[in-house]
Amino acid sequence: MLAHAFLAVVRANEHARRPAPADLVPLSCNEIQRLFITLVVQPLHNMAHRLGWSDWRRRDQERSRTSHYRRQAAQGAGRLPSCSSELPETRKAACEIDETARALRQLCPVRSLRSDEGGHRAMIPGRDHGFTDQGVSLMVSVSMESAEQAEQRLRRVIAQADLVVHDGVWCFEESPADQPPALTRETLAVVRDQESWSRLVPLTQEGDGVERFGIFSFHFADQVDNSGFVGWLATHLKVELGTGVFVVCGSNRAHGGIYDYWGCPIDLLDQAIAVVRTLRVS
Template sequence: MVSVSMEQPEQTEQRLRRVLTAAEFVVHEGAWYFEESPLATPPLLTGRELAVVRDDEVWSALVPWAGPARDAEVFGLFSFHFAPDLDNSGFVGWLATALKRELGTGVFVVCGNNHARGGIFDYWGCPIDLLPAAVQIVTTIRSRPSQS
């Protein structure tokens, strides 16, 4: 369910800090990259794909990277499963802005829904070399007390 919050910026900040603190936060092992295939040849789902998306020319599957140095952008991943009773609207923009401000680079986010686990979940990707710094930023924000 999509929530609409009418609140002041300070209220949004405090709400999203509570959302972050309550979320299940997992840092995923390994490196990941986007493997492309032609639109006429969708990827065969084998279970290694974290996400598959397409545009009007190619399919792009987010899969583990295990090869030698290659001409591909490689990412580190972390994820959040959100508490079902907290309004997480605006979370992606809020945290992405904080990460951009601190890391100097953007992130990508793949969202999904798992009703059995409370609803929305997000996978976040950043350049693999920046993963430790991104995790530290998230951990620091989570450890700051929010004013209820």
């Protein structure tokens, strides 16, 4: 609420000191927040670029707003106001309320929605920021941050995750699409395309062309934003060891939520685990 109060004060000050041109909507809380983030907090382009985009958005909003209310006025009173200055005061007030609501949604973004017992969509406040499903990690999280902030967050994620190194050598067994594989206790994952099934299981018989993998897995802590984790860790392993990896993701809501199975060449498994453990304590 303090952030919204700040935006409201800035908006009122801007309206009083520098009224908007006729072809632009006045600066809203939403637009002020966007400019503050892109010009001060996380600048990605020069100021002229960002201000140009801001003017374009406000000009487009002004045209849309004027057109919308002209249509409404034509239906109700048989006349079209020539510009936004002729809009009824009640509609201007409603527009301001809508802007405030949009600003609040920007300040507290909805990261996940789930159905409650009545079938309605319920938003559950999270511990860190935004909204999250209560007690579980999200399959896909959304967050805006710098590269340094992402690095710090993902190091916390890997440190908090449960790491398991799976014994033995693993491989993918393939079968035709019309012959689904049996699901056994040893089966870690099953995926398919239009032509075949592929089952991740312990290697029981050597054969030509069969890739041999070592497997390790992560169960992530609950209510953790792990977005970007796969690319981040895969990049570290590529830089350190030169190896690619494969990742299979699943969800177990009784154990925090998201888990990943990671595969690398069996000959590099020990080195990959050493890289992971270094990241977990750094």
